[in-house]
Amino acid sequence: MHEVLTEALICHLGFVADDGPVVLPTGFGVEGETLYFHGSVAARPLATTPGRQVCVTVTLLDGIVLARSSFSHSMNYRSAVIFGVPRLVSDPGEKVRALSCITEHLAPGQWEATRQPTRKELAATTVLALSLDEVSVKVRRGPPIDDEADVAAGGWAGVLPVVTGWSAPVTAPDVPAGVAVPRHIRDRADG
Amino acid sequence: MHEVLTEALICHLGFVADDGPVVLPTGFGVEGETLYFHGSVAARPLATTPGRQVCVTVTLLDGIVLARSSFSHSMNYRSAVIFGVPRLVSDPGEKVRALSCITEHLAPGQWEATRQPTRKELAATTVLALSLDEVSVKVRRGPPIDDEADVAAGGWAGVLPVVTGWSAPVTAPDVPAGVAVPRHIRDRADG
Numbered sequence: 001m002h003e004v005l006t007e008a009l010i011c012h013l014g015f016v017a018d019d020g021p022v023v024l025p026t027g028f029g030v031e032g033e034t035l036y037f038h039g040s041v042a043a044r045p046l047a048t049t050p051g052r053q054v055c056v057t058v059t060l061l062d063g064i065v066l067a068r069s070s071f072s073h074s075m076n077y078r079s080a081v082i083f084g085v086p087r088l089v090s091d092p093g094e095k096v097r098a099l100s101c102i103t104e105h106l107a108p109g110q111w112e113a114t115r116q117p118t119r120k121e122l123a124a125t126t127v128l129a130l131s132l133d134e135v136s137v138k139v140r141r142g143p144p145i146d147d148e149a150d151v152a153a154g155g156w157a158g159v160l161p162v163v164t165g166w167s168a169p170v171t172a173p174d175v176p177a178g179v180a181v182p183r184h185i186r187d188r189a190d191g
Numbered sequence: 192m193h194e195v196l197t198e199a200l201i202c203h204l205g206f207v208a209d210d211g212p213v214v215l216p217t218g219f220g221v222e223g224e225t226l227y228f229h230g231s232v233a234a235r236p237l238a239t240t241p242g243r244q245v246c247v248t249v250t251l252l253d254g255i256v257l258a259r260s261s262f263s264h265s266m267n268y269r270s271a272v273i274f275g276v277p278r279l280v281s282d283p284g285e286k287v288r289a290l291s292c293i294t295e296h297l298a299p300g301q302w303e304a305t306r307q308p309t310r311k312e313l314a315a316t317t318v319l320a321l322s323l324d325e326v327s328v329k330v331r332r333g334p335p336i337d338d339e340a341d342v343a344a345g346g347w348a349g350v351l352p353v354v355t356g357w358s359a360p361v362t363a364p365d366v367p368a369g370v371a372v373p374r375h376i377r378d379r380a381d382g
Contacts, residue, residue, distance in 0.1 A: 009353065010252055010266070012203040014214035020244035021212050023205035025252075025270055053211030061201055061216075063361075064297050066376065069306040071316070073294055075201070079216055103264055106255050107351070115260040115341055125262070143363035150306055156370050158362040160298070160380060162200065164355050170254075171349040172334035179347050185257065189351060 001137045004058055004080045005030045009106065009164075013037060014055040028056070029101030030132070035082060036089070036098040038127045056082040056130060063159040067144035068151065074140060076159060081136045086128035098127045109184030192328050195249055195271045196221045200297065200355075204228060205246040219247070220292030221323070226273060227280070227289040229318045247273040247321060254350040258335035259342065265331060267350060272327045277319035289318045300375030 005028075014023045028037045035056060063076035089095050099122075100111045117125070144157045151157075166189045169181045181189075196219075205214045219228045226247060254267035280286050290313075291302045308316070335348045342348075357380045360372045372380075 009255075010250065010268075012205075012214050012248060012250070014203075014205040014212040014246070016207055016212050020274065021205040021207050021246045023203050023214050023246045023248040023272065025248065025250040025268065027266060055205070055212045055214045057203060057214040057216065059201065059203070059216040064200075066298055066301060066360075067305065069308070069312075070290065070294050070302060071306075071308050071312040073297065073301070073305070075218060075297070077201075077216065081214065083211065099261065103261050106264065106266070107257055110257060110264070111261060113346075114258065114264070115344070117260070117262050121260075121262040143361070143365070146365075151365050153306070154367070154370070155304075156362065156373055156376075157366055158360050158372070158376075160360050160376060161358040162355065163358050164353065167352040167354050169257075169349050169351050170334070171347065174334070174337075174342050175348055176345070179345070181349070182347055185347075185349075185351060 001080050001132070001135055002030070004060055004078045004137065005035070008058045008060055011037070011056050011058045014057065015052060027102055027106050028058075029098065029103070029105040031097065031101045033132045035130045035132055036101055036127060037130070038099065038102055038125055051085060053083070053085055054130065058082075061162050062141070063161040065140075065144045065159055066157060068146045068153065068155050068157050072144055072146050072150070074144065076140050076142070078139045079137070081138075082130060082132060083134040084130050086130045089127040089129050092122065095122060095125075095127050098129065099125065107185070108188065109182075113182055113184065192271050192323070192326055193221070195251055195269045195328065196226070199249045199251055202228070202247050202249045205248065206243060218293055218297050220289065220294070220296040222288065222292045224323045226321045226323055227292055227318060228321070229290065229293055229316055242276060244274070244276055245321065249273075252353050253332070254352040256331075256335045256350055257348055259337045259344065259346045259348050263335055263337050263341070265335065267331050267333070269330045270328070272329075273321060273323060274325040275321050277321045280318040280320050283313065286313060286316075286318050289320065290316065298376070299379065300373075304373055304375065
């Protein structure tokens with residue numbers, strides 16, 4: 001589970017709105033057995049979730065499984081599906097730690113490199129904590145599994161691996177000439 | 192919307208089970224204004240969704256937006272959030288077309304290259320159709336937007352682009368020596 005949560009960049013947060021289920025992509029962070037996510041105080045998903053059941057799904061797609069029969073096609077993936085009722089984080093210390101954790105998850109080394117949130121910014125941010133108690137982890141790995149008759153009939157089968165990586169950092173236009181890309185960003189892009 | 196649906200490999204399907212929201216990753220295909228997805232007749236998500244409201248979310252993560260203040264961090268992404276009540280596909284012709292569409296979405300050129308489903312396999316597969324009538328598309332592009340004071344304070348800011356691609360196809364161990372990787376798979380991996 002922790003491998004999936006560490007490697008994935010975003011999660012999909014599901015909750016039930018008045019008119020049915022809603023699934024939205026969002027960033028997250030993990031500290032110990034708690035998953036943190038956040039949003040604007042004004043935003044709909046966050047406004048609706050505290051105290052209500054949610055489902056947070058984290059998926060890593062590892063490959064397309066190409067079989068000899070269309071029926072046996074599949075995907076190699078690792079997923080964690082987390083169920084629970086999020087807790088609103090109100091303690092200022094925990095809130096800052098949670099935000100640090102969310103920022104570091106998206107960009108390791110970045111929290112210390114940036115201007116920390118002001119009291120006003122903290123007040124404008126809703127942070128939710130979800131316990132990692134109820135998690136269903138699923139993994140599919142390996143080659144396609146075709147029926148014997150299909151294997152005997154011949155033809156190619158295998159896996160086309162999916163890879164996620166980085167391309168070169170793009171410096172913002174309002175950065176003065178001569179300001180270098182920080183090492184923690186450069187290293188990640190190269191690594 | 193069609194750009195997002197074409198480029199994304201999987202979607203996240205959200206529905207409301209007896210004990211709350213559930214979000215699961217799944218493959219899909221698109222034909223005109225219909226999104227198709229499928230699963231085993233025995234599987235829980237498919238069994239619960241026909242006739243009930245679902246939310247299907249398709250997300251492409253394009254980059255991590257690295258600002259000077261932690262508060263202005265963000266992500267560049269394109270997402271389509273589709274709401275509706277899926278229709279069970281029972282017409283055999285439409286069912287085969289939908290499965291072809293789902294297979295071709297995951298692996299273009301693959302449907303014609305593989306053994307088509309038997310009547311028994313078709314019966315074991317539930318196919319659902321979701322109209323693309325009610326879709327919310329969101330896009331964030333471009334550099335971080337920091338407050339003037341943070342820009343004036345100096346420091347680097349920019350975007351670290353996320354790229355998704357392929358690595359070399361892995362042939363299944365039960366494929367006899369000498370069977371080549373088909374051209375449509377090779378071209379995709381190279382392209």
